[in-house]
Amino acid sequence: MKTPTKPLKKPTGRKLVLGVLLGALFAILVFGVLQMPRAGNRNNPAYGEITQRYLRRAEQDTNAPNVVNSVITDFRALDTLGEAAVLFTATAAVSTVLSALRIRKR
Numbered sequence: 001m002k003t004p005t006k007p008l009k010k011p012t013g014r015k016l017v018l019g020v021l022l023g024a025l026f027a028i029l030v031f032g033v034l035q036m037p038r039a040g041n042r043n044n045p046a047y048g049e050i051t052q053r054y055l056r057r058a059e060q061d062t063n064a065p066n067v068v069n070s071v072i073t074d075f076r077a078l079d080t081l082g083e084a085a086v087l088f089t090a091t092a093a094v095s096t097v098l099s100a101l102r103i104r105k106r
Contacts, residue, residue: 037044054071064070072080 054075055067058067058070058075059065062070062074064074
């Protein structure tokens with residue numbers, strides 16, 4: 001026995017506008033990605049002068065003999081703090097969900 005199928009509705013104005021906006025956003029993102037320099041290219045901004053400055057002046061500016069530690073703890077301290085906060089929040093959320101599931105099983 002065949003189940004009756006409903007005819008497809010035409011998208012309403014709100015859905016059509018949302019679809020067009022999402023399509024435009026997708027096109028902008030694809031265009032932006034295609035404009036990025038290739039990985040390993042010497043003209044890549046990642047190889048710019050700020051990287052060389054970090055390497056040249058890390059010990060002098062931070063009094064830390066290890067360049068990696070000086071960049072993480074001094075030059076990019078707020079970024080590292082933000083990453084730690086995100087990891088802590090994710091860990092707290094997962095542990096809360098798992099403990100709620102464990103309590104529910106009992």
